[in-house]
Amino acid sequence: GQQLNQSPQSMFIQEGEDVSMNCTSSSIFNTWLWYKQDPGEGPVLLIALYKAGELTSNGRLTAQFGITRKDSFLNISASIPSDVGIYFCAGQIDSGSRLTFGEGTQLTVNP
Amino acid sequence: DTGVSQDPRHKITKRGQNVTFRCDPISEHNRLYWYRQTLGQGPEFLTYFQNEAQLEKSRLLSDRFSAERPKGSFSTLEIQRTEQGDSAMYLCASSKHRDRGEAFFGQGTRLTVV
Numbered sequence: 001g002q003q004l005n006q007s008p009q010s011m012f013i014q015e016g017e018d019v020s021m022n023c024t025s026s027s028i029f030n031t032w033l034w035y036k037q038d039p040g041e042g043p044v045l046l047i048a049l050y051k052a053g054e055l056t057s058n059g060r061l062t063a064q065f066g067i068t069r070k071d072s073f074l075n076i077s078a079s080i081p082s083d084v085g086i087y088f089c090a091g092q093i094d095s096g097s098r099l100t101f102g103e104g105t106q107l108t109v110n111p
Numbered sequence: 112d113t114g115v116s117q118d119p120r121h122k123i124t125k126r127g128q129n130v131t132f133r134c135d136p137i138s139e140h141n142r143l144y145w146y147r148q149t150l151g152q153g154p155e156f157l158t159y160f161q162n163e164a165q166l167e168k169s170r171l172l173s174d175r176f177s178a179e180r181p182k183g184s185f186s187t188l189e190i191q192r193t194e195q196g197d198s199a200m201y202l203c204a205s206s207k208h209r210d211r212g213e214a215f216f217g218q219g220t221r222l223t224v225v
Contacts, residue, residue: 006153042204042217043154045213048213098159099146100156101154104151
């Protein structure tokens with residue numbers, strides 16, 4: 001079963017607002033990944049984090065790898081309608097090993 | 112397009128029938144993964160290959176499920192005697208570097224068992 005707790009489960013925001021979501025685990029992960037999934041499609045990789053404390057940006061997205069290696073967060077600044085979708089965190093114990101996914105955060109952006 | 116390719120995109124089958132899905136990974140990616148995703152949940156790991164070797168199988172992968180990657184390139188996932196509970200999105204992903212965990216997903220195969 002799932003080992004990652006992702007919150008919030010859903011968010012309804014206005015266009016232009018900033019968004020923050022996070023993921024926590026009872027286990028240590030050595031890699032954290034964030035994906036976005038649109039309906040009927042596969043997850044698309046947004047950001048990958050490899051080092052505890054690492055802060056990485058990809059455009060309007062910023063993600064951090066928690067110091068304890070048991071958590072990560074994703075921020076989206078100045079949201080736009082195309083940000084709508086489900087965001088998943090995923091943790092990996094060893095490089096190239098299985099990914100363990102959170103249950104996702106459903107983001108809705110009202111124009 | 113050089114991304115992960117899955118075929119078919121959709122499959123409707125009657126309970127008890129066998130189905131087979133195909134995944135073509137990104138060229139030169141030596142690791143290939145299968146995941147299953149049900150509505151409202153995150154993907155759940157099924158199995159993965161490094162080249163042609165199947166390195167790990169989840170307990171979710173019952174005896175009715177079998178995956179192969181015979182030449183270390185494309186992979187197939189077969190489900191025998193399908194059950195309604197097998198209805199899900201089956202996702203394939205691939206990765207290249209041993210020291211980096213980035214896995215790239217295909218568009219998935221949506222299976223509906225009626």
